[in-house]
Amino acid sequence: MRVFKSTSAFAAVVSLFCSDVLAQNPAPVKNRLIEEVIVTSQKREQDVQDVPLAVLAFSGDRLDAMGITEQTDLQRITPGLNVTSQVSYVVTFLRGVGTDAVTAADPSVATYIDDIYYPFASNLAQNFGAVERIEVLKGPQGTLFGRNATGGAINVHTKDPDFDEFYGEFLSNRGSYNYQLDRLYTNIPITDSFAINLSAMYQVTDLLYEGTRGLDKDPFPKDRTRGYRIKARWQPSDYVDINLATFKLRLNGAGANVAFNADPSELGRLNGIEAQTGYKGSIDAPVYTQTEDNTVYYGDIKLNTPWFDIKLVGSDQRMDTAGVRDFDGSPEAISTFDTPSQYIDAQSAEIQLLSNGESGPSWMQWIVGGYYFEGVNGFETLNFIVNGIDLGAGQLAGIQLPDAFTNILNQANVLGVDGAINLSGLTGTDSYAFFAQTTFTLTDWLDITLGARQQVEEKYIYRSTVGLNNQDGSQTQIADNSNRATDSDGNPHPARDEQKSFSPKVSFEFRPLEQDMLFYLSWQEAVKSAAYNTVAIYDEPDYVAQEEITAWELGMKSTFFDGTVRFNAAVFDYDLANLQTPYISLFAGGVIAFQNAGAAKIRGAEFDGMVVLLPKLIDNLVLSGGMSYLDSEYLDFDNASGFDDDGNFQEDLNFTGNQVIRSPEVSGNIALSKTWGLSNGEIETTIDAYYTDSFYYEPSNRQNTVQDEYWLVGARVSFLYSPWDLRITGSVKNLLDEFYTNGIFVTDYGVQPSLAPPRTYSVQAVVNF
Template sequence: MSFGQTDAAELDGPSVNAPAAAAPAARRTTSRLLEEVVVTAQKREESVQDVPVSIQAFSGEKLDALGITDQVDLQRITPGLNVTEQVSYTITFLRGIGTDATIAADPSVATYIDGIYYPFASNLAQNFGSVERIEVLKGPQGTLFGRNATGGAIAVHTKNPEFDGFYGEALAEIGSFDSTQGRVHVNVPILDDVAMSATALYSTTDGYYEGRHGNPRRPVDGDTAKGYRIKLRAQPTEDLDINLAAVHMEMYIGEGSTGYTAEPSLLGQTLGIEPQRGYKGELDTLTLNDTDANDVYYGSIEYFAPWFTFKLLGSDQRMDTTGVRDFDGSAQPISTLATPSQYIDAQSAEVQFLSNGEWGPSWLEWIVGGFYFEAVQGFEELDFSLLGLDLTSGSIAGLTLPQPLVSLVNALLGQNLPSGAFDLVGLIGTESKAVFAQTTISFTDWLDLTLGGRYQEEERYIVRSSAGLDTAGGRQELFDNSDRATDSEGNPYPATDLQKDFTPKVSVQLRPFDNDTMIYLSWQEAVKAATYNTVVIYDQPDYVAPEELEAWELGIKTSFYDGAIQLNAAVFDYDVENLQTYYLSLFAGGVISFQNAGAARIRGFEFDGFMPLFPNVIDNLALIGGMSFLDAQYEEFDGASGYDENGTFQQNEDYSGNDVIRTPSMTATASLSKTWNMDGGPLELAFDAYYTDEFYYEASNRDVSRQESYWLYGSRLSYLYERWDLRTTLSVRNLTDERYTAGFFASDFGTQPTLAAPRSYALQVIWNF
């Protein structure tokens, strides 16, 4: 991912960016799991225990101790978080709010990296790199994080350049499935007030799928990722801090885009598709997903004025991806989905003015700011092929086709329809402007009131939506749907939508006992942008209404024994209107589509914390963990589209009363760690456990989309040789070889789950120099 903004010196405990000689003493005296992290969840530095928001924060040292390297791993240590991957897309749900997002839509859990908003879900599960800390903000963040943060936000902060000396970190890892990983990070002071840092990373794996693809068949390709980050920092005066960064990533995913049809639909069975339920299978198409360029340029300017602190942030982001998927997931030559040109081009800017205690009353804390974002995203070319299928009869294998599709195919027969190969374009534009403000008033030492609000104007518009035909002479245009949008009832709708929203927040914070215990009650609203279904074959693009959420939360944050024990808990209630939900079907008139669930209700309770165990008897035995309980249902979801138990696409269904997708009733995490002070340095043994109840991948809640409950276990043995500051770690994941899904894809031909990795081992060495 991209990389860092807050100095390591701002964290409690030793700086992870400090020279290596300063660190060993701290590592010898306490477990790496027991720490409190300074966060910026309210755009200013605060202890996590002082923020009236449900938040879990992990420093880079703690992430290393827990074996966390990417966004998918975060769910193993964050109750209520569900993260899966499908065709290189990272799909994140938090407390039941999320979107099966692709590049044509926006996630409902916003991702920020070094204060910069990342609008896309593709390839976010890459290696985090050299991380300062990660913050998981639960619940809507509509005031300060604003755009598309209805479910929450994940904020990644990476290491900033420092002026105090040359130092760095080198990582090397080998593991199961012929996987290798390497990373180097160096900090280089240039002048007394100028420094730079550079990080390079590379990883490769053969993968755990052993299938054969293509015609003739060939083994499945593995995955490769490589990239770099360069950061430049200058402090020309003690009041001015300037940071600039450039990030380049490349990813090639072969086996990661694999999806075999495990449960063929009625149509799939009729066409001869056989179930392929394991790690081995055959496809007639060579599958891949190739991000040949993910370039991000960003920067920040921070000025500490006598009256306030001023921050300016900006970014320019571009990602280009190509991919090929076997749409039917079988060895039969039926259907292929290819995206030769898929991209997002986005720019953002944010300005903030924050109180710094130098001016104004001491009982008043405030922030005001503005945000601007523009982007064009989607598919410049998407090729959808139905190879060798005769659509002219009005049915396939006895299933009736939509009449508009039959009419289209019959009309094209005189124009030499080449095997049903459609060339589609679907591009969406966005321009978003917002102003926001939040203030905290301290009436007494034990009573605070926080008031906030955000006003946003966002325009979403169809850049282009067209359907064409690939012929020997090139692309032949069939329909230009760019000005032919409809609403959910099929009525004409403008191809541009201007949405104006004000999202308020009110929070009361109490410290009725002492400064170690805070109770808060908050109410807030958040909005996720509207969109259009622009990828269509024979129908008009559908308008998808904005997602709106109202949330109540009552929480407590407390600690005991001078912070050695920490416990946070919250109960919450969400009302959601127009929850955006995803499905795919040829028979719906397109390939990738979103629909609105009229209303959903999510209620829950969760807690997390850490503590030393038996400190008077056993040194450095630590436990961290938490649990989440959710009741998430669609209260109103009529007129829905999806698949029935036979896998046949249906419209105008009623899913009211069904469970919200990707939302288990309970999740639990725990990690137990013991550290021994050995000759030469500390030896650390850790054991992890993660549990999730069953959940559904589809709003229809049909059996074939249910992920049954499962347990995951892992363990790590780590030794730090302090003289060289060299840490060696042996780890095992999925200790009991549990079989579960890491992603899920449903089409007219059946379901294609992507299985998670079986038991795996890794040996890692990290050298700080």
């Protein structure tokens, strides 16, 4: 492992700026873990402690103090959250609800950036950049956030342009594996009513893995990410506020698609695959990942009237990613997964009407609105190469293939193609909804909230074809499945389905003791979009029913001793129907497919809190953290598709009674932070720990796809030199050098884990100007 040599350099810098360390009259400071955050979890500004939802909110300063720079880091500070990155996708589970998302289906935890819904999970592990705050909303958010929020929502708010002054921030970070991150943010007021801001970043790193790729045994390339966001704000009057923005992100490298076969299946062993465990190995495919077009245009208009406020929000999003994955994860030339074009093209619009307290009864707050979304996503082109097939016997390494698959391969042999099956699988969505939520203040201590969302959504197959790549570079189409799929009622071959759903919500909010203590009891329903298995080699595309959840929650929020103690807790009960669960197999009619688990339950409890320790004896010593407990089970999951203990694909398995995937029984985090004031700045130290119990990556609960329990311990020390407004931070992550995974990729050939980083070091400098 290569380690960045930073200790001596950091000590020298601190010594330079701290010649009068611990002066007699240090400047007043405040620990950055102590904060009051205003959130918009209910589409209006509220203190996070006044929101009758389980919400964790983090300001940009607190994220920096905790060393959080990417979405995958959030689980270290959020009980019940599981976020990983694998095969170019971010996979998010919240309280056990989520989807191993690929472009074939939508995530179950919705991600919003500046109030814009991001429908794709791919590449959302982007560096957050200059953010104002991040909100993690736990539990279904079907009323106000709508579709695909059965597990909850992650709300990222970047900084809006400011009319008052020019200012900015430059961040530079260097660390292990030749990691380099440079980020610039600047705010530029043009006039008293027009301003712009710019965020730009560049990130490059070596891979965690050492080894070779491709037949030429090339080394793995570096991963590079670069992007920018430009926001413009115009306020022509006190009643109108217009914000427009564009965002662009580019990535290239190999890291997201590199994984070694650590546990070959029976088929893998018959093909000569040997296990490669750890960070060193070799694969025969020329793996890479490249996103050259991830562009988003979005904006909002806010109008203030004497009767109510109006907010209009819209976006136009495009992402196109190419990549190659070694399907068998070994140096053997067996199978390759090539996606020259994997894209999404989506547009959305929303209108909100909000009470503003200037008219109407003072005891009622309300919001009504409408939402529209349309998009096409999936694989525009997918090339799948399988070698080692006995065309005459219809076998792959002695294992019998389905006849329909053999017929396609025999046809390829007759046509004289190069052995690659050419596929396309694109799904379209048209969705619109109307929503309303009203809070009635009945007494000083009792509020009642009623909400509902009526949604109509149509899913359809935009394109689903099977072809063969000819030796001259042309293609021969042998099947068009674009109109070969049933709908939710079993009607033959409409290749489209319309779903109508009604998602109600009821919440009671009690403040029986004092204003700084809130109890709430809520009941709500939510749905996640249906899907089609459009990547079908030799079978018709399958319809995958929409996911549904019914949730009860009882919670409390409390703040004591002038904000020096905060304690929040909740218990919840989820009933889920038609959980969308993926599997990948050559023997399943296609390559990537989803199935529905009939029913599941998740019961749980959690808490989070913060306390200023011994404030009369020690200044700015803060303890924070939380814990989550989950009891999850598939109640009805028979006739399931998956892999048996030998890694052989089966279609008649029974997962009923098994633990729901990515649902550790216990997980939690704790952090201790201390800040010392100096005459010329401050020193801040933080040590934190994250723990997760063991959990399964597959509903089969096979032991070779279980993630064992582990601890992640990190530490940071920073020095703020006030005259220059310069903060220098040295940090270490995974201090105990735990070996764990970010996810797994399971195929007919075995288990390919995506390994998480070992112990890493970094030094970061941030200067404000």
